[in-house]
Amino acid sequence: MRILHTSDWHLGRSFHREGLLGHQAAYVDHLLEVIDAEQVDLVVVAGDIYDRALPPVDAVRLANEAFTRIAHSRARLVVTSGNHDSAQRLGFGADLMDAAGVHIRASALSVGTPVLLEDEHGTVAVHGLPYLDPDLLHEPWQLPARSHEAVVGEAMRRVRADLATRPGVRSVVMAHGFFSSAARPVETSDSERDISVGGVSMVSTDVFDGIDYAALGHLHGRHTLTETVRYSGSPLAYSFSEAHHRKGSWLVDLGAAGVTSTEFIDAPVPRRLARISGTLADLLADASLARHEDAWVQATLTDAVRPAQAMERLRRRFPHTLVLSFQPPGGHxxxxxxxxxxxxxxxxxxxxxxxxxxxxxxxxxxxxxxxxxxxxxxxxxxxxxxxxx
The missing domain is CATH 1.10.220 (Annexin V; domain 1)
Structure with missing residues (x-):
């Protein structure tokens, strides 16, 4: 089975007041091209479809278009809710959409009930875990602690209880949260919302032991925590702290005994990001900065005295300058x-x-x-x- 793992679309988000919906639509086009070119059997989207709980109408329209196009493709689709999504809104009509090959898992009630798919090697159980809020589930699930570790641990207990009834079945788990490995620490970005409870948000990747592949969402940079536990990252950059990120999705081949290969598929880059620093005169004159003239720019000026009309002058050379800050020598x-x-x-x-x-x-x-x-x-x-x- 060939799986395409993506997450954190954040439909409806802007980038420093620059609209991104057109670029997000281009990413959907890219996904459909990959599905066709790479003969993808399953697309998994691990949370944060929207950027906020009440998304704008155009964002909902794009999500509907994306789900419909994937449903008409050769691939099945499993989607989970993230911490930015409204579980109720995203999950509306989920039971009806199951019949169309679009499986939305946005309710904690669905935890432990997989989407079952078949390939030449047998059955694959896809357990889509929606974002699980420890505050909301502490009492209903009678958790020993109000923490992400406790709530994910209970969710995985339910997943393993189901898998125990399906001997020989391969497993895929989708989860949205902050997971980390002592061997491979992760890097966060400015565009990710803090989900910590009691100052703690991290859950160890040990929670996925024995799972054939864990498709994670929430962090906007791609990460390989183990060979079978990965973040795809967001398809677009949503803050200048992501200027160095490589954006895209994971193409995962699942064989008879588990993952046989992985490949990162680069997403289209609508406009590069650049962070530049120096005096205004230097930034305007430095020939080596010509490569940034078509990029979205974050500029930090180091002039001792704040230059007049700095933004206007910068934009004559770097027309897509979005952020300007001042850092004079020695500070204030x-x-x-x-x-x-x-x-x-x-x-x-x-x-x-x-x-x-x-x-x-x-x-x-x-x-x-x-x-x-x-x-x-x-x-x-x-x-x-x-x-x-």
Whole structure:
């Protein structure tokens, strides 16, 4: 059986206000091409189909289109809910869709009940675990602790109880969460939502011992925790911390005795990400940065004094600059911004100190006069910017 493992589509998400729905639709096109070219039998999507519990209409339309196209392909589809999804919304109509070869597992009630598939070697049991919230399941499942380890442990106990009734059956488990191996620690990214309970979110990969393949979701970078336990990562970059990620999905061959081969299939890259740093003059003049002129750019300026119209000037060379920050040598100067807010100082003095700290040089006389007028306009006594006591 040939399996295509993907996750964390986050349909409806934007990237620093840049819409991504068109790029996400292109990824769906790519998936269908892979299904056909690689003769894929099963597609598994391990959670976070949507970016939020109440997704926008266009995102729902794209998910519907994706599921329908895969249902009409040669592959079966198993989808689980993630921590960003609404289990009730994603799982609506799941029983009806089963008959069409689209199997959505979004309810904890389904844990322990597999999707059964056949190939030339026999049966494959696919156990799709939705995102399991320890707070919601602590009492219903009578867990010994309110933790991800406890809730996933109980879910896997139910999975193994089912597999024990199916001797010789190969197993695939889909799970959405933070799993790690002491031998191969994982790397997180800025776009992943914290799911920790009591400060702890990690679950050991030991929980999947004996499973032929574990298809994981939640982390946005691809990871091989063991040869049979993997994260596919998100198909697109959702933060600049993912600039170095290789995006795509795992193509897994499941033979008579388990996994026989794995291959990472690269996803199309709509626009590269670049993180650049230096003075504004250097960034505008450095010929080696020409390769980033068509990328989405995060720029950090290291000028001692904040340049005027920095974003506009950067975008003349790097038109897709999305994030601009300032990091002057030595950081903020002492005596500015934070220290300036003290009893006995007028609003006008505080505003002047703020301007000085923000851009590294004091306000001009004209700017100071404008700030005084603004402070006076906000003061109860319009004739005087009173001293704060």
């Amino acid at each position: 100067r002492p005596g500015s911004a934070g220290a300036a807010v003290a009893a006995g100082r007028s609003d006008h003095e505080i505003a002047l100190d703020f301007v000085d700290a923000l851009r590294g040089r004091p306000a001009s006389p004209a700017e100071a006069a404008l700030l005084r007028d603004a402070c006076d306009a906000c003061s109860p006594d319009r004739d005087l910017d009173t001293v704060v006591s």
